[in-house]
């Protein structure tokens with residue numbers, strides 16, 4: 001079986017190439033996947049998420065601001081770019097994309113959104129390059145629709161998953177696990193159900209050892225019907241913002257460890273790409289492609 005991959009050309013909101021946020025990585029990732037022969041008919045295209053979905057994870061006032069492109073400048077500054085029509089549409093598409101990938105994962109065991117992981121968007125507002133919290137929207141919708149009763153978020157982006165923790169702070173059916181750089185952004189972290197703060201400069205072996213020691217615990221504590229996996233590549237040594245020292249092989253081993261752990265237990269996995277910041281956007285896209293290569297290995301032969 002081929003890996004279901006969710007993508008929309010609108011994921012790339014075409015920010016200027018000089019912008020701190022490497023927006024072109026979404027388009028380049030698809031080129032990387034095409035070169036690998038992974039786009040043979042398995043592309044699923046989302047439609048923009050309606051307010052009704054977004055309101056499940058966010059305050060309706062903020063959703064209205066995003067949809068009408070009237071987000072206050074104070075919040076736009078926290079997000080890191082103006083929420084114009086293209087950025088707004090991108091956020092709606094990425095949220096719907098994670099919803100679609102989650103539904104496909106429930107049907108086929110594993111699926112990935114070629115965007116998503118906007119984990120700094122809190123219930124009341126966006127922040128840190130995140131406008132809307134796609135995993136928050138998708139997890140809340142699955143609960144509402146009765147498609148899942150218990151959900152686990154495994155967030156291995158190098159930054160702490162404060163927005164997702166905020167959205168599900170009062171929701172016992174969603175277990176949030178974040179493993180991140182303790183001294184990295186955000187300065188004020190919002191407690192997840194389990195947080196592991198790692199030191200700057202950590203390398204593959206110590207990182208993977210901590211991960212392997214933790215997965216059984218979070219699985220037992222959450223007993224999930226589905227896992228959302230944020231596979232941010234910003235723990236890589238070449239990342240501008242990450243401060244960790246993981247290698248390509250380390251990231252591959254990380255993704256294999258996480259996806260293998262849950263697929264061995266027959267728990268569906270919905271992958272999202274999360275953060276990755278590099279001026280060499282071509283290399284960055286290759287790094288994000290690792291998730292898809294690993295996920296495809298676990299979707300074949302199902």
Ligand SMILES: [Zn+2]
Pocket residue numbers: 157158159232234274275276
């Ligand atoms: Zn990040």
